[in-house]
Amino acid sequence: MAELKYRRILLKISGEAMMGDSPSGIDNRAVDRLANEICELCEVGVQVGLVIGGGNILRGAERAAEGLDRVTSDHMGMLATVINALAMQDALSQKGRSVRVMSALEIDQVCEQFIRRRAIRHLEKGRVTIFAAGTGNPFFTTDSAASLRAVEINAELLIKATKVDGVFSADPMKDSSATLYKQLTYDEALDQRLNVMDATALVLCRDHEMPMRVMNVFEHGSVLRLVQGESIGSLIVKGDK
Numbered sequence: 001m002a003e004l005k006y007r008r009i010l011l012k013i014s015g016e017a018m019m020g021d022s023p024s025g026i027d028n029r030a031v032d033r034l035a036n037e038i039c040e041l042c043e044v045g046v047q048v049g050l051v052i053g054g055g056n057i058l059r060g061a062e063r064a065a066e067g068l069d070r071v072t073s074d075h076m077g078m079l080a081t082v083i084n085a086l087a088m089q090d091a092l093s094q095k096g097r098s099v100r101v102m103s104a105l106e107i108d109q110v111c112e113q114f115i116r117r118r119a120i121r122h123l124e125k126g127r128v129t130i131f132a133a134g135t136g137n138p139f140f141t142t143d144s145a146a147s148l149r150a151v152e153i154n155a156e157l158l159i160k161a162t163k164v165d166g167v168f169s170a171d172p173m174k175d176s177s178a179t180l181y182k183q184l185t186y187d188e189a190l191d192q193r194l195n196v197m198d199a200t201a202l203v204l205c206r207d208h209e210m211p212m213r214v215m216n217v218f219e220h221g222s223v224l225r226l227v228q229g230e231s232i233g234s235l236i237v238k239g240d241k
Contacts, residue, residue, distance in 0.1 A: 005229040006157045008047040008123060010150035011038070012143065013161045015055035017217060018084050024056055026087050035091035037217070038128060040224045042097055047123040049153050050130045051146040052088060054080030060138075074138035078105060081142060085132035086110065098127040104136030104145070116152050123153060143197040147204040158210055159226070160197060161217030166234030167196055183235045196236065205236070212236040 013034065020030030041048050060077030064070040082103055089099045100122045101111035112118070114131060122129045134145040143160075150158040167189070170178040181194075186206035189196050196202065196214055205212055215222060215233025226232045 003229070004044065004046060004227055006227045007045065008049070008153065008155050009041075009157050009159055009227065010049040010051065010146060010153065010155040011159045011161060011223070012051045012146035013053070013217065015053035015057060015080065015084055017161065017163075018052065018087065019056040026056065026084065028091075031087055031091045034217070035088065035095055035097075037220070037223055038092060039095050039097055040221070041227060042126065042128065044224070044228075046227050047126065048128045049119070049123060049149060049155060050085075050088065050128060051142055051149060052081055052084040052130065052132070053142040054078070054084060056080075057083060071138040074134075075105075078133040078136070081134060082107065082110065082132045085130040088130060092128055098125070099130065100127050101130045101132055104131070104133040107133075119149075120153055129153075140200065141198050143201040144204065147197070147201040147210065150210050151204065151208045155210070157227075158205060158212045159223065160212060160214045161223070162214060163216065163218055165216045167194055167214050167236070169194075181234050182231070183237070186236055186238055189236055202236075206238050209238045 018026050018031055020027030038048055054077050057080035058076055060074040063073035085101045089101050092099045102114040102119055103111050104114050106113050119129050131149045134140055134142050135148055146158060164172055165180060167181045168178040172178040186202050190199060190202055213226060213233050213235055222232050
């Protein structure tokens with residue numbers, strides 16, 4: 001087994017990462033590529049918890065803005081995350097990995113209900129554990145769900161996988177002068193409104209001293225190098241840097 005800095009992680013992937021170059025939905029090639037990255041982690045002994053957003057299928061907040069009842073639209077968004085979780089489960093299973101999907105909503109015919117102790121047991125047995133349906137409550141994002149699950153499973157690191165190299169002072173896609181933060185505190189991220197995650201997710205991580213890495217998931221092997229100790233992306237921690 002390789003030397004590892006982190007042996008249990010929670011990986012948060014956006015729904016958009018599942019659609020590749022498609023305008024929406026699920027692209028099998030994109031899912032397969034992500035599955036390969038996760039398999040590499042499992043092969044060196046990393047216990048992987050996974051939260052996947054649902055924005056490639058439906059965003060509850062956007063539907064609510066268009067007039068749909070907010071609670072209903074958020075429940076629809078939760079179901080979108082279940083669809084993505086099942087797609088990832090299938091991709092990983094086809095590669096020989098043992099996987100469990102655990103939902104915050106009761107959908108017994110499709111997947112398990114989330115139970116904290118059972119989730120930890122799955123991880124201890126080397127099963128990739130995918131946490132679906134957010135927190136099971138409206139008005140909370142999948143970012144908040146990722147922070148919550150990371151704390152609940154005693155993860156050593158929460159990884160926010162993005163399409164950019166970390167946290168920047170401004171949107172690097174729009175501002176060429178934006179600078180990359182190699183390390184910052186949760187309070188700095190909140191005070192400067194850096195849009196790393198929503199405030200609820202950041203505060204939960206801060207209060208429970210859960211370190212977070214924001215990094216580019218589209219660079220092959222980057223997550224593996226990170227868990228082996230390489231400094232990649234931006235590290236967010238509580239208190240003084």
